[in-house]
Amino acid sequence: MNVDTHYRSDSDGRSFSGLILRGSDGNAVGAGTRVHEGVQDALMAEAYGLLDALLYAEQHHLTHIIFELDSLYLVNLVQSDRQIWKSWGYVVRRCRGFLHENPNSAIKWIGRNGNRVADALAKWAAIEPNMDWTINKVKLNYPPQFYARKYVIDFFRILGSAVNGMLCVYDWHDHKNFVLWNPTTNEIKVVPHVSDRIKNSKVNTVTLHGFGYDQVRDDYKVIQHVNYDGVRHDSFWEIYSLKSNSWVRLGFGGFDIPIRYVSAYGNVYMNGMCHWLGDDKIEGKCVVSFNLSKEMFFITPLPFMCSCFDDDNMHVLNNLFVLNGHFTMITYHKKTTTKSFHISILGEFGVKESWVRLFDIGPLSCIEQPIGAGKNNVFFKKEDGELVCFNLTTGMIEEIGVKGGRCRCQMMIYKKNLHPIGGKNS
Template sequence: MSHIHDLKWGKLRKGKWTLPLHRNSFRLILMENKKKSATNEKVSKYIPHDIAFSILHKLPLKSLKRFGCVRKSWSLLLQDTRFMNMFRNNFISNSHRYHDGAPIMLRVYDAFQSGHDVLYSFSGHRFENKIKLDCPNLFEEELNNFKIFGLGSSDGTLCLHGLLGLDSCKITLWNPITDLFNPIPPSPVESSLPDAAKVIFTVVSSLHGFGYDRGTCDYKVIRRVHLQCDANLEYVPSNDILGDSPLDQYPIWEIYSLRSNSWKKLDFDMPGYVSCIEGIQAYMDGFCHWLCVHRCRMIPCLVSFDLSNDVFFKTPIPSYVDDCFDVKAKWINLAVLNGFIALLSYNEKTTTFHISILNEHGVKESWTKLFVIGSMSCVKYPIGMGTKGEIFFIRKDKKLAWFNLSTQTIEELAYKPMWYSCRIIIYNKSIFPIEE
């Protein structure tokens, strides 16, 4: 009110002195200012489409969906072709923030020279640099043939298991940079099987998760253990020969801690898969993920396990997200793309790739299909996905190639495999190697 008092006496405190103002003149100024503010308010509520597109296409997917509550037109942006092209380009260009410079590994079966699996490391802007890696001879009785679990390394460490593998498989953690490895011991559950039961039953363990718990600075492994009965033997009630063995309550879920070098039973059941298929497991930000079919309703779902809190989330996968579940596609993988869990599938009938991402654990509607790529009739068999959305595959001419999402072009990889038994592995280095 002090400035009004000054105006009454002909003074205006806005950096300078002015001539005396009449009270009526002052009222006219106030009315004019109200009109201007009303006009400015009306103009500020209108945002041209081009400006809105330039702002909204740079938002994270979760924020973009929230802005759909502001305007109906914004809620339909994911159906707008022009907007989605802008959103996809920004999505791919930002992927370097999460895995900038992360090399890939190619695991191939060398049948002619070594007779076992070998690893190659590819790096560079176009993966032009190739180095053959020395693999530890961890599974001598299996001719050093092994599988690398999941998408690849977790904080610099790989989880290896033998090819005789998932039936009471041997597991080893290996850091290629330091060349340190830690064999994982069997759990008490495995040794609890009575000798009389070993004639009839086999302990089968299926790896489901491997990752790094940053809260406890610990590497952890998740698996599902159950009994498999010899089909050629007559049925014998399990209670008669299993006794007090915990395997009588199979399946059992276990989690291994490297820090304590011990297994712990998880007191709940989760959806799992019967056999371990390469590429349907992923790790990201303290969560292990795997694809499976729910045992009751047969609805495909993604299971996400929190390594810090020992809790899991189940996210159904709608048929409109990836039609690979409807047509029973030959190939489907999980990937990590720009900080999101991505579902990548190849439809052999249409020769197209589909890429969908998950925005929120446990929310079916949070799946969003971002890319439909094709037709790519040159693809013989996909073998994996890179950190920036590169799709690697074997062409029908038996050459290795990859599709660049940014340039929408196909480029060759400097290696020609003799067999289709090869796979892309993501390797992220770590300054915190596993301890001896």
């Protein structure tokens, strides 16, 4: 983070700070302006600028950060053990404490030429004081439960959608290790992976199917399918309640409801229901919808063009998203040099005839797969890993300056929630 201040002796005791936060690739991800009253000199102004940077880092839970200032004197003070008896000395002590608690952070001096953007923001603070801007992206430190695996990025997934500022992050390898995570507050709730009934039993497969919010009971829930020793008729469904922090076995047979295809894009949450792609023995390829309040399932067969595919060869893939508030499926042929993407929305759950094919995108070259959707945009991963955004209104593709993971890449709309997990929603 680059920090600079603008102060003049004739400025009625006011100083102006400019902050610019950059990612490891050098691209800006955040910026801010601040104004302080009662400033006596330029050094006090620089100290207040450093305080603004510290508060910004703490507010956004940044633990791997380098503060860059063009005040060599202030940087040397922080890096020394000298006692500061000035009124702003507490800023130096606070910065030392932050660096001690976050050993991956540091403070460094930078020349004025390298601090020009922060300097411009400091001067702009007089026009737009105390403003914050989020630019492009910010890196999140994922829950520590998933640091253990050597290839961690290949083994954890986000189940369904972001729900009221919470994510359900799970171990893709066996689905038995998962947490509820609020990235805004960095609060983590470790979920017990099995009920008391099966803790001492030999379970062959546990498959997570959905995470969402029960609006009637004001509760967050996770639904999973449990299979004993590969015996299909002994399988059953369980639902986890955050309020009770326990699992309850559902009252219908495990073989009656299609289980989901284990895909990063085959499940989504929308309006109190969890949805996933499955294969019904009567209807064939379908969308399975589970109402979290009524604890009831609905099955919607896929349109003919979307149901004629071979899962083993994966010639045609279907991905589920929420596009501009509509339940959406994107279908494409995987084994082609150039790909065309077909976007359909569902008008009524349980009614096959209510599928409406809205858009056809392509053919596009170098595009690997869709990874998410927003209001009027669909996000894709290119074959080289770069992420792009397709605007459905303009028909234009724009690179967003982010590179996706090697195997799987997920994108979702996230809204901040400052309340504790299980607390009031905002």
